[in-house]
Amino acid sequence: MKERQGEERELSDLEVWNRFRSGSASAFAFIYQTYFDRLYNYGCQFTRDHALVEDVLQELFMELKRRAGHLSETNKIQPYLYSAFRRKLIRYRKQQSQFKDLDEKSSFSIVANVEESIIEQELSHEKRIRLKKGVESLSERHREIIFLFFYENLSYEEIREVQGFEHIKSARNLLYKALQALRAKMISFLIFCFIWLSVVWLPHFF
Numbered sequence: 001m002k003e004r005q006g007e008e009r010e011l012s013d014l015e016v017w018n019r020f021r022s023g024s025a026s027a028f029a030f031i032y033q034t035y036f037d038r039l040y041n042y043g044c045q046f047t048r049d050h051a052l053v054e055d056v057l058q059e060l061f062m063e064l065k066r067r068a069g070h071l072s073e074t075n076k077i078q079p080y081l082y083s084a085f086r087r088k089l090i091r092y093r094k095q096q097s098q099f100k101d102l103d104e105k106s107s108f109s110i111v112a113n114v115e116e117s118i119i120e121q122e123l124s125h126e127k128r129i130r131l132k133k134g135v136e137s138l139s140e141r142h143r144e145i146i147f148l149f150f151y152e153n154l155s156y157e158e159i160r161e162v163q164g165f166e167h168i169k170s171a172r173n174l175l176y177k178a179l180q181a182l183r184a185k186m187i188s189f190l191i192f193c194f195i196w197l198s199v200v201w202l203p204h205f206f
Helices: 002-009 013-021 025-043 050-066 077-095 114-122 125-136 140-151 156-163 168-200
Strands: none
Touching: 002 025, 013 025, 013 077, 025 050, 025 077, 050 077, 077 156, 125 140, 125 168, 140 156, 140 168, 156 168
16 A cells, blocks of 8 residues: 555646545545645644544545545645535535634634644744734735645635635735734734833933
8 A cells, every 4th residue: 555655746736636525545545644634734724623634534534435436637736635524624614503602803813734834933932922913913815815825835726716715816906915913913013012011111311
């Protein structure tokens, strides 16, 4: 099985997906092992109920395996899976009572993976605090597109597919608005810090 999965690594997404659709167990195992952790990390941005994320993700893969022969063709596996998982998880979120009164601010809180945590350690504590507060203050839609573009390195076309936009321009516009909002939040935070320092510290010097 490992040798067969090694073969899949040499194939394009289209070839791997078509093998999976044709009933290849090694292609399914390759897709599962390649994307499970990424999808899990993505799902954990929507909710802190990690058990729910794993349950929905397992259900997604079982459904994909069951309907393999009826799935549509794709040459980009990652956005295809992200889109399917996103729809399923949001549907569960609406159905589950614990999500009915979910505060938008508490959902899709970007959680860094191990590699990103290492990168974060290179940043100054002050910058990390400012960035974290700025991102957390954005709307869920803005936080999600920042995660997909900067953390998952998806293209505009792939983001369009994941978030269900009709045109690529919509993905570009949303990212632009998200970055503008983040910039405004960061500036507001800096102004607040300046005012706070002026009130708290400056009197001690006079």
